[in-house]
Amino acid sequence: MSHRNAALTPRHRLRVARLVIEDGWPISEVAARFQVSWPTVKRWAERYVAGEPMQDRSSRPKSSPNKTSTKIMKRCVSLRMRLREGPVQLASRLGIAPSTVHRILKGARMNRLSYVDRATGEAIRRYEHNHPGSLVHVDVKKLGNIPDGGGWRYVGRHQGERNRVATPDKPKNKWRNPKLGYAFVHTVIDDHSRVAYTEVQDDETAATAVGVLHRAVEWFSNRGVAIERVLSDNGGAYRSNLWRDTCEALSIVPKRTRPYRPQTNGKVERFHRTMADGWAYARCYTSEQERRDALTGWLHHYNQHRPHTACGNRPPFSRLINVSGQYS
Known part of the structure; x- marks a missing residue:
């Protein structure tokens, strides 16, 4: 294919050839009019007479004797x-x-x-289900709570420890230091569209995981997505009878990854890395509550505005059809 600044595009090549062959223009006049050399005009005129197309020919040689076997x-x-x-x-x-x-x-x-897969040495096989809701991935990301005044990542180890000690209403460990605990980020992400639903909870018990699943099913349903399968790791919450019975009640087929194979659930693992960079550690939060309050805005940006390479550099919501507020 000709480049964008070519003097003659395929359409103009055809026009040049017709002026010479059908209208009888001299080759030199046509060349002057289109500001190209006369051999160029002659070449396209001869191809027109031979019935050949006006596109560029392939530069690939007819034979490659030195090609690797x-x-x-x-x-x-x-x-x-x-x-x-x-x-x-x-x-x-x-x-x-x-x-x-x-x-x-x-x-x-x-x-x-x-x-390359470390276990088998084979190239990693990537997959994507063909419609939203066919499969969703679930997982929990554990983050250390931020003390009042800021965490050590931004204020330094010394000031971070002082902020930790000064944070009120926290239980003490055996060394009399305050226990800030963890924030458990529960995520449900659609395999096809990469649209994500996320909640921050204080634990990762089966009851909490089931509650998140119920709300995620309702959230996706309001956006026209019916969840058919759910893929999780082998955490205690996902191996519980409560999780199994809840999936059965919601007509969802529960699936689990092979032990010690987080790559199988790689889409939600990669989302958690993106979330850590874009939200959890993106700036200096002065309290844990401030960070949790910022999650809703970041999640809206991720779903509806942030380009995603797996979606053709378009937001994940672009793969959902006729969703209210899709482009807000």
Whole structure:
């Protein structure tokens, strides 16, 4: 395809050829009018006579005698999966250039070890359900509560400890230091759209997890999404009979990841990392309540305004249809 500043686009090439062939214009006059060389005009006129298209031809050669063989490419991928070595080490084993190894691995999406499953050595398989509600991921993120005056991440260790001691109405540990406890962020995120529902609670018990699920089902239902399956890890709340019975009552199929395989629930894990950067540790909060109050605004921005690469650089809400307030 011609570049954006090309003198002759396919439409103008056709016009040039017709002026020469059908209207009888001299090649030199057509070249002067369109400000191109006469060989260029002659080339497109000859292609028009031959019935060829006005698009650019492929620059790919008809034959590539020095092309890397399929056998070497397969062996390169096999060694990468088995040995997890880099391009330089694999090149010495295969007798080819490291740049060739890199090109092979990049084509197989194995050019980074982070793309390779550590347990099997195979390329990580990514999936996405085909409609909202087909599967939602649930998980809990535990965050340390912020003392009044600010946490150590922003005010430093020394001042953070003083703020911790000065925070009122907190129980003491055996060293007589105040126990600030944790904030448990319960998240339900849709696999297809990446739309997220999040609550901050004071524990991660089965009763709390079930309450979050009930409210999440209602929240998604108000936006036209019916939850069919829910995927969780093997935490105690999700292995409880209460969780199982609640899913059955809501007509939701509960599923759990394989033990010690958080990658299976990677969408909610990645959301928690985004949430930590964009909300939990984004600025200096002077109290835990201030941070919790800021969650609603950030979640609205994430769902309805923040571009998401998995959604084609559009907000997650763009994958939901006819939602009230979708573009507010």
